[in-house]
Amino acid sequence: MANAADTELDLALESAHLPALLAAMVHITGDASWVRPEWTPVYVPLSRGETGLSDAVQAEIRAKAKVVIQAYLSDGKIAAPAPDGVTLGRMMDFVGGMPVPEEYADFLTDELAISGKSTKDPQFDQPQLKDAARKLKVLVIGAGMSGLLAGIRLSQAGVPFEIVESNADVGGTWLVNTYPGCRVDNSNHMYSYSFEPNHGWPQHFSPQPELLKYFQGVAAKYDLKSHVRFETRVESLSWDEAKSVWRIELLGKDGSAETVEANAVVTAVGQLNKPRIPAIEGVGTFEGPAFHSAEWRHDVDLTGKRIAVIGTGASAYQFVPEIAPKAAHLTVFQRSPPWGLPVPHYHEDVPEGMKWLLDRVPYYDKWYRFWLFWTTTEGFLPMVKADPGWNGPTTAVGEANLGLREMAAAALAAQVEDRPDLLPNVVPTYPLGGKRAVLDNGVWLGALKRPNVDLVTQAISKITPKGVVTADGVEHEVDVLIYGTGFTASKFLSGLKVTGRGGRELHDVWAGDARAYLGMTTPGFPNFFMIYGPNTNIVVNGSIIFFSECSVRYIVGAVRLLAETGARAIEVKQGVHDAFNIRVDEANKGWAWGSANVTSWYKNEFGRVSQNWPFGLIDYWRATLAPNPDDFVLSKQPEPVA
Ligand code: NAP
Secondary structure, X not given: OOOHHHHHHHHHHHOOOHHHHHHHHHHHHOOHXXXXXXXXXXXXXXXXXXXXOOHHHHHHHHHHHHHHHHHHHHHOOOOOOOOOHHHHHHHHHHHHOOOOOOOHHXXXXXXXXXXXXXOOOOOOOOHHHHHHHHOOOEEEEOOOHHHHHHHHHHXXXXXXXXXXXXXXXXXXXXXXXXXXXXXXXXXXXXXXXXXXOOOOXXXXXXXXXXXXXXXXXXXXXXXXXXXXXXXXXXEEEEEEOOOOEEEEEEEEOOOOEEEEEEOEEEEOOOOOOOEOOOOOEOOOOOOOOEEEXXXXXXXOOOOOXXXXXXXXXXXXXXXXXXXXXXXXXXXXXXXXXXXXXXXXXXXXXXXXXXXXXXXXXXXHHHHHHHHHHHHHOOOOHHHHEOOOOOOOOOOOOOHHHHHHHHHHXXXXXXXXXXXXXXXXXXXXXXXXXOOOOEEEOOHHHHHHOOXXXXXXXXXXXXXXXXXXXXXXXXXXXXXXXXEOOOEXXXXXXXXXXXXXXXXXXXXXXXXXXXXXEOOOEOOOOOOEEXXXXXXXXXXXXXXXXXXXXXXXXXXXXXXXXXXXXXXXXXXXXXXXXXXHHHHHHXXXXXXXXXXXXXXXXXXXXXXXXXOEOOOOHHHHHHHOOOOOHHHEEEEOOOOOOO
């Protein structure tokens, strides 16, 4: 008769992602034949990872793995040496379900810390270096996901730092966005720091309070709060040529002002933190409560109210299904529909068995993350690549993109079979991948189909004290107006005055067209680094935490260069910066989001894609391994005062 532990293991194996489990078996047993050709998964695109393996094969795998796991649990030993490079390559191909190019082996081994260590761990090991690092000070602006990360790495490197945060707590976007239904749209097992896995995520895509709890937990674990000045804003900062330091003007919530100095400044303020209220005639005249999704008015009871929502982007997509059942009537004003990618388990709990496996079976978590990583990042990119010779419909950018479009459009159409009137308005005409796609488990169209919900596609002509007037002259009277209209994302570092060498202000230099080298550094602004800066965003491929981790590694590397060389200032060369940006602009044209048929917040007022990284993740990983001293001017002496 099965005992309790046996039953627990059987249940756990039921929820296993089998390719990841098989790769874990290779680690435990040292036997590479676990990843054998006849067990190779054939993933179904847009499925939740169905492997195509027959029930009999699945049962065989589970039974065999059970024996190994039981043995491992009884002695806790992995006798086998780590798989060699060739075996790791085979395992990657196997779990990825396709040949993963050889060049990815180092990158993925490192990203997943398969060997237990990573290039992202700061290596400040020699005493002299440690000593020099201790004499520097770095000021980080923002205590969200990126700022906390910078704090962790600087602290590991032994570099004194302070974080300035305008909010009363850490968490950034996960602290501020509290609208109903707010949740992560990347699988949590990938949307978490590579070095801080959380095997207890309650859902595959957990709600905002869980994300906040995670980041607060990390902040506590690394004792970061003691480094944070809360409820304090950085008003301006200026480079002091004589001393080679940044002078930073701080303003406390109570109005107290202070100036501090730091050798280097790191901005970690996010791209999506300044709400955008569109310049529609009459904005501000509405008599009832009107608010933006990122400034949700929890004091406004929506029950039984007539509500207008403007915008159908990622935020509205999450809160509309939540508020629709409460409203007396909900009018959703849509300018362009979002693309939904079918993800049926979007709101589902992570099965207990899955948590058990992540926690108890060594390497399972890493290979599960690898599978998520590969299939939703580099493995997905070919489907949104623009074919330069494409002469098919403008609703796609190439053959693969058209195929993806057809699959996603069919999934949308199937949901409105009973409401054919909705069909023309819910399938986008722009190519998939042009804007951020949302995850579709049916609740969005389910909400739009409700009898108390109207989807209005007429353009908005003005806002009045009573509601919203559309181009057809209809006034839609409502009690509450909610803006799901996004953020002023291309206005990088808005509200922050940054005066660099020669008294030049960063926004004057940018003139509305923000650029940086690798998203982080700009000529004329020594020792000034941005995380999630220009051209480091992603549209379809993966988690922004990946980018922040790479950026922070590079920034810590730049600080290391200062400590190692005794230089006072590190400044990217103009030519290096300009040549990089030419490459970026050219490459961005080669993707769906760069297509002339797409307008989005990824493009700035000049039509340039100022947000997105146009290469593979592996390219950012490689480019940010460490700063190349040849790309920079390292000055030892403070510049003479002019
Ligand atoms: P958004 O994607 O920029 O969406 C704004 C919406 O407002 C769009 O539908 C836009 O229409 C519409 N809009 C703007 N101005 C308008 C006007 N004058 N009249 C009518 N409609 C107007 O903003 P968001 O939904 O807040 O999302 C922003 C980004 O935040 C996302 O792309 C994502 O990166 C992130 N986000 C992530 C999550 C998550 O799951 N973790 C959740 C929310 C947001 P057009 O499309 O026609 O411009």
